[in-house]
Amino acid sequence: MSVQNLVNALDSSLQAEIGGKDIQIGLLDVQERAIAARDVDQLAAATLDLQKEMQREIDRAAKRAGILADLARALGIEGHVRVGTIASALGPRGESLAIRRVELRAKCAESMRKTRRLATIVRGHSSLVEEALGRFLSPDPSGAPLGRGSLVDAEA
Amino acid sequence: MSGIALNLGIEGLLAAQTALDTIGHNVANANTPGYSRQNVLLSAGPTQRFGGRLVGTGVRADSIVSVRDLLVDRRILTQRALIGRLEAKSSSLSDIEALLGEPGDGSLSSQISGFFTSISRLSANPGDNVLRQDAIRAGVDATDRFRSLQTGFEKLRKDADKRLSVQVKQVNTLTNDVATLNRAIAAAELDGSQANDLRDSRDETLRSLSNLIDVSVVERQDGTVAVSTRGQILVSSTRSFDIESSVSSQGEAILRVRGSDQTLRPTGGSVAAFLEQVNEVLPKQLGRLDDLAKSLIHEVNKAHSTGIPATGPFRSLESTNQLTDVNGDGDYRDEKLASAGLPFPIQDGALSVNVTDRVTGEIQTIQIPIDAEETTVGQFIDALNASPQLTAVIEGDGFLSLRAAEGYGFDFAARSFPTTGTLGGAQIGITDQYRGDTAADLTFRPRSAGEVGETANLLVDVFNANGDRVSTLDVGAGYVPGSELDLGNGLKASFGLGAISNTDSFQLHAVADGDTADVLAALGLNSLFEGTGAADIAVSARIRNDPRLFAASANGADGDGGALSSILAISEASLDGLGGASPVQYVSSIAADIGFDISSSNLAADTEKALHDGLVAQRDARSGVNVDEELVNMLRFQQAYQASAQFIQVVNSLNDELLRLL
Numbered sequence: 001m002s003v004q005n006l007v008n009a010l011d012s013s014l015q016a017e018i019g020g021k022d023i024q025i026g027l028l029d030v031q032e033r034a035i036a037a038r039d040v041d042q043l044a045a046a047t048l049d050l051q052k053e054m055q056r057e058i059d060r061a062a063k064r065a066g067i068l069a070d071l072a073r074a075l076g077i078e079g080h081v082r083v084g085t086i087a088s089a090l091g092p093r094g095e096s097l098a099i100r101r102v103e104l105r106a107k108c109a110e111s112m113r114k115t116r117r118l119a120t121i122v123r124g125h126s127s128l129v130e131e132a133l134g135r136f137l138s139p140d141p142s143g144a145p146l147g148r149g150s151l152v153d154a155e156a
Numbered sequence: 157m158s159g160i161a162l163n164l165g166i167e168g169l170l171a172a173q174t175a176l177d178t179i180g181h182n183v184a185n186a187n188t189p190g191y192s193r194q195n196v197l198l199s200a201g202p203t204q205r206f207g208g209r210l211v212g213t214g215v216r217a218d219s220i221v222s223v224r225d226l227l228v229d230r231r232i233l234t235q236r237a238l239i240g241r242l243e244a245k246s247s248s249l250s251d252i253e254a255l256l257g258e259p260g261d262g263s264l265s266s267q268i269s270g271f272f273t274s275i276s277r278l279s280a281n282p283g284d285n286v287l288r289q290d291a292i293r294a295g296v297d298a299t300d301r302f303r304s305l306q307t308g309f310e311k312l313r314k315d316a317d318k319r320l321s322v323q324v325k326q327v328n329t330l331t332n333d334v335a336t337l338n339r340a341i342a343a344a345e346l347d348g349s350q351a352n353d354l355r356d357s358r359d360e361t362l363r364s365l366s367n368l369i370d371v372s373v374v375e376r377q378d379g380t381v382a383v384s385t386r387g388q389i390l391v392s393s394t395r396s397f398d399i400e401s402s403v404s405s406q407g408e409a410i411l412r413v414r415g416s417d418q419t420l421r422p423t424g425g426s427v428a429a430f431l432e433q434v435n436e437v438l439p440k441q442l443g444r445l446d447d448l449a450k451s452l453i454h455e456v457n458k459a460h461s462t463g464i465p466a467t468g469p470f471r472s473l474e475s476t477n478q479l480t481d482v483n484g485d486g487d488y489r490d491e492k493l494a495s496a497g498l499p500f501p502i503q504d505g506a507l508s509v510n511v512t513d514r515v516t517g518e519i520q521t522i523q524i525p526i527d528a529e530e531t532t533v534g535q536f537i538d539a540l541n542a543s544p545q546l547t548a549v550i551e552g553d554g555f556l557s558l559r560a561a562e563g564y565g566f567d568f569a570a571r572s573f574p575t576t577g578t579l580g581g582a583q584i585g586i587t588d589q590y591r592g593d594t595a596a597d598l599t600f601r602p603r604s605a606g607e608v609g610e611t612a613n614l615l616v617d618v619f620n621a622n623g624d625r626v627s628t629l630d631v632g633a634g635y636v637p638g639s640e641l642d643l644g645n646g647l648k649a650s651f652g653l654g655a656i657s658n659t660d661s662f663q664l665h666a667v668a669d670g671d672t673a674d675v676l677a678a679l680g681l682n683s684l685f686e687g688t689g690a691a692d693i694a695v696s697a698r699i700r701n702d703p704r705l706f707a708a709s710a711n712g713a714d715g716d717g718g719a720l721s722s723i724l725a726i727s728e729a730s731l732d733g734l735g736g737a738s739p740v741q742y743v744s745s746i747a748a749d750i751g752f753d754i755s756s757s758n759l760a761a762d763t764e765k766a767l768h769d770g771l772v773a774q775r776d777a778r779s780g781v782n783v784d785e786e787l788v789n790m791l792r793f794q795q796a797y798q799a800s801a802q803f804i805q806v807v808n809s810l811n812d813e814l815l816r817l818l
Contacts, residue, residue: 017814024807032766035770047799054807061810064817082816082817083818084818105815108814113759115804115807116763124770124771126797126801129793129797130794132790
């Protein structure tokens with residue numbers, strides 16, 4: 001495969017990754033909304049979709065690693081190969097790669113912001129549920145959660 | 157039997173009536189902040205044995221209970237404290253950002269850049285009076301900006317102090333309210349019923365309190381709550397304990413719960429944010445501003461103090477920094493120079509003092525060695541007075557005064573000496589624009605004997621202090637006596653007619669810096685800037701009054717801007733006092749750090765709000781739930797949360813990997 005073909009393949013791979021990140025960010029948003037709405041089914045479905053998307057990202061990464069290795073060989077680049085290094089080595093021909101690199105970095109940054117936010121929310125709700133379950137399922141009667149003004153069984 | 161049946165009907169009606177009342181109460185209070193929906197807890201009535209059979213007696217409203225999940229409520233309080241702190245922190249930092257006004261016209265970075273730009277313009281034409289005045293004005297603008305920022309920071313600190321006091325008062329009012337409500341609730345619930353509206357008011361008060369300070373709330377058997385913060389009790393049943401604020405001798409704001417000798421350090425709520433603002437954020441930013449001002453004063457003065465102004469060598473100079481009589485014996489002379497209270501450090505080195513005869517132009521250079529640990533003020537003064545043309549005294553207030561005798565002047569320029577002498581029978585002259593990094597002792601030694609300008613291949617070797625030959629000058633046949641030969645590093649030598657031999661020698665001391673001990677900058681002698689930090693930095697009054705005293709030249713030659721070049725170099729220099737940054741980079745980093753902190757606080761507040769809103773929604777969705785159903789839901793949620801958390805980790809690691817690849 002010629003260098004130009006490899007560059008085109010890498011460009012396509014980066015574009016696919018940008019699209020993948022958009023899907024990932026969307027799914028993180030769905031998860032957050034599901035938690036806020038206390039919709040456990042939607043949360044589970046979004047998590048499953050995220051799992052599938054992760055698998056696709058892993059597949060893309062493996063394919064991209066092959067393209068990068070071929071490009072590095074073709075351009076005589078040694079050591080750890082980065083898209084930035086390849087784009088620099090290509091000069092004006094690497095301009096589109098440089099643009100994709102910036103776009104993808106921005107998407108990664110957004111995804112990381114979302115995951116930090118979602119992690120905080122999940123942690124907060126999870127620790128609450130964990131404590132509540134601990135109280136409910138505690139064998140110690142004094143640890144019972146339903147003190148005055150707590151959960152109410154209206155159908156007792 | 158019929159009696160029982162009738163009874164069943166009455167019980168059912170009574171229960172329904174109570175439920176209707178409760179619903180009405182809920183509707184009426186639908187828009188009341190913090191109101192918790194009430195629900196009728198219906199329970200089976202006692203069974204009665206009738207004719208060998210157990211017969212139910214219907215349902216009855218045992219009690220009206222507030223529907224609230226204590227766990228969720230506690231989490232909500234924690235979240236409010238977190239959000240309160242983050243929002244107050246962000247707001248306080250925004251005030252600092254607005255004060256700095258970076259980047260922008262009139263900002264400190266633009267004023268400092270403006271000063272260096274004007275120095276650059278002046279260095280192209282050091283004799284230009286207009287450019288010199290421009291440079292001084294730019295210096296005045298920059299130093300004014302430092303002082304106005306210092307004042308602004310002090311004002312922000314006072315404002316934060318006031319806001320902290322106001323918030324502490326609000327905390328005290330709210331804890332007092334909680335104690336009052338505790339009393340009312342305990343009294344109302346003596347008969348076993350629940351004072352729901354009072355409880356709602358107390359919950360709302362606790363929520364307001366948690367915006368201000370992080371609190372832990374524990375409900376007691378009697379219906380009262382104990383409120384504490386960081387382990388210190390604010391409300392104990394029906395009694396509240398005020399928080400008192402005071403200021404330590406170091407100017408630090410201190411909070412204590414009345415009656416406690418322990419310092420209170422809240423970590424949540426706006427009180428924590430303002431406490432952090434007063435004790436940490438503002439002092440840190442003030443410290444950074446002060447470090448910058450101090451570095452700028454020191455570095456610029458080091459460059460300026462060895463310069464020579466357009467008026468030529470000085471007749472007199474007064475130091476602007478005061479010596480301190482540290483041991484209080486009424487005598488400054490016995491103090492070590494480096495520990496005599498001067499605001500800038502003195503290091504091992506030497507001070508060159510050049511005394512010029514104003515009539516003949518002859519220059520005598522004396523070198524005063526300074527040992528930072530040992531040299532006393534007295535020894536330094538005596539060394540200056542060793543020159544019969546100089547008089548150095550310390551005035552009663554600790555300022556050093558240096559005067560030249562009539563017909564003489566002095567300066568501290570890096571002049572190599574001697575600049576004239578003899579090598580055998582030939583005169584030797586040195587033209588000094590020495591640009592070496594360090595001082596150098598050079599020895600001129602002819603390789604053979606001969607007549608300057610006549611003998612073929614008459615060479616003069618120049619050796620450094622290590623005995624290495626650094627240059628060879630051909631002064632034999634073909635050399636025009638009096639013409640300059642390049643020695644390198646800006647030094648040039650010229651030779652007159654005369655005989656020289658290999659037993660002759662001439663010693664030259666090339667001076668790179670007139671004050672390697674930095675004693676002039678420490679004393680404030682011939683300094684451009686006065687002051688010791690952001691609060692008092694200013695262009696020297698001496699130079700503001702007479703711009704000709706701006707020392708632009710490094711050697712006194714017309715058109716020389718050597719001192720200006722040294723000042724200009726500071727603009728790009730990595731300064732140790734600024735952690736290796738240049739002055740403008742340092743200002744930018746202050747602004748960037750604050751911007752980053754604001755952005756982080758806003759993002760964190762946004763996230764914590766989302767969590768808070770989710771908890772509020774969860775609390776609101778609690779009414780009338782079935783316990784079993786809720787347990788199943790919680791188990792499902794816990795599994796879903798765990799799955800989500802695992803995938804968040806995967807997303808993060810994939811992002812990390814991808815970023816490494818980009």
